[in-house]
Amino acid sequence: MNRRPIIDAGPSLNFLSINKERLLIGILGPLSVPETIEVEVLRKSREDARFRSAAVVWRKLTPRWLQIISDDETPELAAVVHRVTRQPMQERQRHPKDLGEIMVIAHAVVAAEAGDSVTVLIDDGLGARIATSEMSRLQRLSSQGRTVGSMRLVSTLTVLERAAGGKHIPDRATMRDIYQRLRGLDDGLPPVEATNLLLPAQWP
Numbered sequence: 001m002n003r004r005p006i007i008d009a010g011p012s013l014n015f016l017s018i019n020k021e022r023l024l025i026g027i028l029g030p031l032s033v034p035e036t037i038e039v040e041v042l043r044k045s046r047e048d049a050r051f052r053s054a055a056v057v058w059r060k061l062t063p064r065w066l067q068i069i070s071d072d073e074t075p076e077l078a079a080v081v082h083r084v085t086r087q088p089m090q091e092r093q094r095h096p097k098d099l100g101e102i103m104v105i106a107h108a109v110v111a112a113e114a115g116d117s118v119t120v121l122i123d124d125g126l127g128a129r130i131a132t133s134e135m136s137r138l139q140r141l142s143s144q145g146r147t148v149g150s151m152r153l154v155s156t157l158t159v160l161e162r163a164a165g166g167k168h169i170p171d172r173a174t175m176r177d178i179y180q181r182l183r184g185l186d187d188g189l190p191p192v193e194a195t196n197l198l199l200p201a202q203w204p
Contacts (some may be wrong), residue, residue: 005120006120007120009100028159033104035071138150165203
């Protein structure tokens with residue numbers, strides 16, 4: 001079964017703050033986030049004026065388009081958190097740094113271990129590396145005969161590449177404008193010239 005994609009705080013804040021939630025949902029479909037991510041998004045929208053509109057959009061999207069996943073401890077969730085952080089889940093939850101992406105990955109792995117296919121949207125480098133490691137682990141389990149699903153990692157660049165030439169990003173000028181607005185909120189995104197977003201191959 002395909003689960004809703006699970007998205008990290010960074011992309012959530014960025015797309016919602018520039019009111020491009022329809023682009024995000026149009027490419028990935030209805031979304032889900034762990035409770036930890038909801039807390040982080042709403043907190044940052046209160047503290048940083050750049051993200052203020054994210055909270056307004058967030059409340060419009062839940063629960064139909066944005067499902068909140070409980071972070072209550074389960075044996076399966078705790079096992080993943082302990083494996084990737086080397087800390088018990090209750091202890092790890094007391095430290096907010098990088099907690100959101102850990103919970104995104106943990107929920108995705110639990111779903112995949114139960115046989116589902118799930119996509120995670122993460123831009124952070126550490127989070128992406130952890131997700132990639134967990135994807136490799138799931139592939140090893142599958143090759144050993146275990147019945148598991150799959151996990152796929154996508155990024156903001158992936159979403160924009162898929163949207164190129166469609167109704168949300170019909171031309172390069174629109175792509176450049178949207179990307180500059182996203183990058184204005186997230187300096188971890190590379191300059192547009194360092195991406196494939198404007199290359200002819202992206203445009204049908």
